[in-house]
Amino acid sequence: MSTVTSQVEVPAGVQLPIYMDNHATSPLDPRVLEAMLPFFTQKFGNAASRNHSFGWEAEQAVETAREQIAKLIGATAKEIIFTSGATESNNLAIKGIAEMYRERGNHIITQVTEHKAVLDTCKRLEKHGYRVTYLPVKADGLIDLEDLKRAMDDKTILVTIMAANNEIGVLQPIREIGKICHEKGVLFHTDAVQAVGKVPVNVIDDNIDVLSLSGHKIYGPKGVGALYVRRRNPRVQIAAQIDGGGHERGMRSGTLNVPGIVGLGKACEIAMNEMENEAAYLRGLRDRLKAKFETELDYVHVNGSWEHRLPGNLNMSFVYVEGESLLMGINDVAVSSGSACTSATLEPSYVLKALGLGDDVAHSSIRFGLGRFNTQAEVDYVAAKVIDIVKKLRELSPLYEMVKEGIDLTKIEWAAH
C-alpha cells in the first residue's frame, strides 16, 4: 500500500509548526512589543489631548513614530498619515486623489496583479464615472513601461502600481514608473506594503507621490498602517474619506492608535538598521530552498522574475501535483498556495494567471514567504518535507505518469467540468 504520510525527521532546535508565510503577516518582533507595552497602560493618553501631560506624552510618541517611518522611506515626518492598515491607505490614496483631482481628469492607470485593495477600489471608481486602465504584465510579472506611456492621456490623474507583489514577490520598476508620471504631471501612488523594510524604497529617488505601508508585514502590529503624502514638488491633496475630528491634517479623522503607531515606528526603525543584513540572510535561505527543490525534483519552476524579486519570496510550481493536496501533506508548515481549492472562489490565483501560466501550473503553486525569524534548519526541514510529499503525490498523479510516458497533455481532449 502506498502512503502519503511523511517520515522526514525534525532537526534539533526546530519547533513545529513552522511559519513560512510572512507575506500574509509576520510575527511581532519582541523589541516592537516592548516599545508598545507602556502605551496600553501607564501612557494611555489621547494624542489629540492638548492640555495635559497624558496627551503630550502620547503625542510625543506619535511624532517619534512619524519620524521613524519617514526616515525609512526618505520622507519628512509631516508627510506621514496614520491609518488602520494598508487596505485603508490604498482606499484613501486612490479615492482621495480621484475625488480631489476630478476636475483635472477621470482616468486612472493600474495593473492586473495589484492587491484587491487596489483593484476593487478602482472598480468602485469605475461605477462613479472614472476610467481605469488595467495594464497587463509580462511573463515575468513586470509591467511594460511602453504600455504605461501609451495608456496615458490628458485625462490621466493617477497611476497606482505596487512596489512588490504579495504572491510572487516581483518588484515593479517603480523608479522608472515614477519618472514617467512626473514627466507627464501625473500623480504616482504605490502600494509598498511588501517592499518597505525589505528592499530600499525612497520616495524622492523613486519619484513616489503617495505610498501605502502596513505594520504587520514588517514585524509590527496588525491594525495600523500609514500613508505617505508628498508635500512638495508636487504638493499632493487628498480628499478625506472619513469625516470627524480632523486628525492627521484633516485627511484621516479618528483617535490615533497610539500603541500601534509606536509599534509601527519601532518596526520601521529596526528595519532601517537591519534591512541590508536581513535581506542577504533571507536571500541565502531562499536560494538554499530553491536549490534543494531543483536538485531533487523535476518539473518545478519559479513563478515570476527571479532577478526582480523580494529577498524572502519563493513562489514555485510543483507541476502535476495539486497545491492543496501538497499543503495537506505538509500540514506542520504554514505556507500558501495559488490553487483554486485553497480559495473561496474556486478560481486559481489571478496573479499567476496574469503571467500567462496555465491554470494547471497555477493549481500547483506554493508560496514560501521567508522572514526574519526563519532559520536554516527550518528551511532544510521544509525542503525535505516538500520534496518527500511531492514525490509521493506524483506517484499518485496520473498526469505525472502520462508525461513520463511521453504523452503530451495539451493534446488530450479533457472534459471540463
Next chain:
Amino acid sequence: MAYSDKVVDHYNNPRNVGTLDKSSQEVGTGLVGAPECGDVMRLQIKVNPETQVIEEAKFKTFGCGSAIASSSLATEWIKGRTVEDALAIKNTDIVKELSLPPVKIHCSVLAEDAIRAAIGDWKKKNGVAEMAAVETAK
C-alpha cells in the same frame, strides 16, 4: 480547511493506487476531469468476463485531498461488485461517507464519473450494450 478523519485517512493511506494494463481486454479505463480545473482522476477496473465482477480496481488522481479520498474510496467500493452493481454507486454516497463540505462535492461527482467512464470503456471493449448501463443507472 478542516478535513474529516476519513478524508485524512484515505489521503495518508490511499487504497489501490496504481495502473492496470489499459490494452487488456478485461480492463476498463476512465480518465475524467481536466488539469486546468485542478483535478484529474484515472480509474481502472479489471472485470471477470464470466461473472462480470470487478476483481481489481486501481486509481491515480491529481487533485486536492478530497479528490484523492473520493477516488480511493470509489476503488474500495467497486472492488468485488458486479459491473451493474458498481453503477449504482452515487456521488451522494461518497459525500456522506467522507463528510465532504459543499465546496468539495464536485470531487465526489468526479469519482462517480470516473466509475462510469471506466465501466463504459470496458463495455465498449467487450461489446456490452451501452443502453443496458443507462437503464440500470436510472
